[in-house]
Amino acid sequence: MKKKPIIRYVTIAAFLMLPLGAVYLYKKQSEKTQNEDSYEVGDENLDEIVDGIHVRTGLVAADGLQEVITNCTTCHSSKLIVQNRMGKEQWNATIRWMQETQGLWDLGDNQKIIVDYLTTNYPVFKKGRRAALRDIEWYTLDSD
Ligand code: HEC
Incomplete structure (x- = not known):
């Protein structure tokens, strides 16, 4: 019977803390969203070279870069x-395709x-594949 008032105080205190907790969580959440935003929109580093x-794209910075970024990096x-x-x-054919x-x-x-x-900054590799093997000594596999 004597403990009852204490329990009442504790309960009241707990209810008073609730809004504080809510405010804390809300602040934390909005800080998080702000940080995420700063990585996406309005980041000058997006065009860092x-x-x-x-x-951002790994593309060579040269004439035409902006056109390539605008037209060629939206889908893939x-x-x-x-x-x-x-x-x-081949490039014209790929674009047509x-x-x-x-x-x-x-x-x-x-x-x-x-x-x-594309053809200036990413020229065709001189050797697309290894040279053909030559002077090979073939051997027969026995199958018994
Ligand atoms: C409207 C969407 C779209 C745009 C814009 C686009 N592409 Fe594609 N591209 C595709 C799709 C879809 C594929 C097939 C992807 C796959 O196979 O995973 C592809 C494939 C490719 C391939 C691989 C072709 C192959 O034979 O494997 C290359 C290279 C390519 N695109 C270059 C470009 C270039 C350069 C541009 C800018 C002129 C561009 N793409 C713009 C949709 C697009």
């Missing part, structure tokens, strides 16, 4: 571009700028 490479990663070495004809089957828009004057950028 280090050692001639556009950091720029890695897909960097990994493909093609000549002018994407236009006919993947919904790539008409690039207009930018097509020449983009293809020039």
